Amino acid sequence: MPTVNIVEVGRVVVPQPEDLVVRLSALDAPWVANPLIQRVLLFVDDAGGQQHPPFESLVASLRASLAATLARLPPLAGRVVFLRSTGDAAIDCSGPEGGGGVRFVVAESDDADARRLAGDADHDVGAFEALVPELKVDALPAEVLAVQVTRLKGGVAVGVALHHAVVDGRSVWMFLQAWAASCRSDDAAAVATVTFDRAVVAIPGGEELARSTLRKYAPNLPLAANLFPRAPIKLPRRTFTVTAKHIHQLKQCMSGQTTSGKPATAPMSSSFVAIAALAWASFVRSKHPAAIAAWHDVYVFFFIDCRGRPGIDPPVSENYFGTCITGCLVKAMARDLLAVDGVAAAAAAIQREVRRAAEDPLGLWDWMDIVSWVPLDRLVGINGSTRFKAYEVADFGWGAPSRTELVTMTDGRVVLVATKSGGVQVSVCMHPDHSTAFNSHFIDSLC
Template identity: 40%
Template sequence: MDVHRLAGDEAHDTLAFLSLVPELDARVLPAPVLSVQATRLSGGLAVGLSVHHAVADGRAVWRFMEAWSSAAREGSPVTKVLGPPHYSRDVISHPNADELAREMLKTVAPNLPKAKPVSTFVALAALSWTAFVRSKGLGAGDDTYLAFLADLRSRLDPRVSEAYLGNCVRACLASCADAADLLGQAGILHAARAVQAAVAEMEAAPLSGTDKGWMQKLMRLPFQRLTNVAASPRFRAYEAADFGFGKPARVELVSMNHDGEMVLVGGRRDGEVQASVSMDPAHMDAFKACILG
């Protein structure tokens, strides 16, 4: 196994990455929710972690990783900047939907000031979406979509503690009725506005997309025209995976390996964002050309 290739930025060997991560067999209950695999490599060590999404979302997993690596480095999972976790499910309540209030929020939200610049996530999501559309050869008349998960911890009332260990996310969907709108000079701007609109809809009614109807809606989408952006530039992946040997050469979410997926985490160096892209090999060169110019 080529360690330098695993830690590099070019095309990854998906099968090699998958071999470094243990499987979770959830076919029989009770089922495991976490599994760890350490693989000795020539000139290095790979630590693979599998966590079932039923018990924790991305933010909770990386917080768990920070606590675990802190225990390895410093002897304690609790530090000045990392408080003790909790697993209480009482902090999240799902109230009966108040349709009137929800519709009012949807009406008011689009009229709120939008002067602040786009976030790093929105910018990278828009860039990847337009590159996906171009590399796939989509054009006039093709509808296209971008899906992502939003962290609800700071958006619920009352707010959910940063130390909450579990799932507290909601699916969001940005849509474009005509892919041609993403191909012109203003394509990235159009894509960014669509992503921002999806975020605004979520912030107006954080729990409105949490019923079973959302999954049915998702399954009806044309997956060949769907882009999925996972994780967040705010996830301190390399700091969380420092077990006392320094930051690892590479951190990857190897389960995100389907066509049209991009994973964003904080990069190895301060201020960096690592973007890992999974595409059909037939379209990868075109995708890279769209991103790199």
């Protein structure tokens, strides 16, 4: 594993609004016990013809633009705190606990090759973990954001760690878009004014439901035990690029349409449904018969974004900055996914759950309780979105990243973001006993 040396640990501190304390909602509360999001962005020298500025100048630009971004997104510079008087958890953006700013780490590595890290399909897990900062989340007050900028051999890495009770995946990309636009002085591309008032998420039960959810999943506050600790071994991870052509062909096969002009027997799936179905079927096939029998129930879990959904009255603004996701769980018999038309069967099951969630987005708001009884060795989890335009929004002024990856991944996890050319990046974490078989099934189904 490459050696990464810490050069400087500082803080980016900005004036915070007075008396700004944002109480967590019931959608935020479970994430106090599952808090960590870590993502790395890799920038390779001369990629796309873009020259990086000198490292010291690059760091100064990132630091200054981060300060400007935090002034617009004050929860990121705050702390997640426990309010003993009421039993709430909240984001303190202005008090003595919330004024510490954001930890900003500068590091360097002479043997971590940016081009190799960005180009290899198989992740260098140890290197990726060394390129993102840790986040102090074991007890409240907990940090919300930390940043690490690392000089690599032939490039630069920007790593971020964020608290999931404060942001979901969409909010992460809203933050990165705002930070990148500020860094390149592009006011036109900046994120529109956001709202982070949790009161706009109209959940029946309101504040009392948030408190009871907090007691359920984090009963020992201010200690915040992680219900999903990291695996003791570094599980293999691999990234696939599914092109727009592959996605179209996959949708055609699932709908029963062929290139010969045969009419479709089912509606065309969305890109998300198509790729989630392929990943689920590949997961089941890779574990059959050693770990999954044909008669077993198998599951896929994913989140939906509740912003703008008509099932919440009034609908949550598209510019809501926070955690605004609920769960979707799909069950099927393994034999159905092992059949010749298994991917199509998986797609049909997922599509039914997507329709259910569109009509009732809060139906599975307590997703952690639902997942608690599912056999994890028969569960694949889909995170991210085919709509996250990762490679479009994260240009800090020296070109789009050559690679971005979620570092916090566990066994059976699949993470999606959009690619630069209309395709989808699919990153998969699987136990070594099944990873080779998964890769084979997934790739063969795209051909």
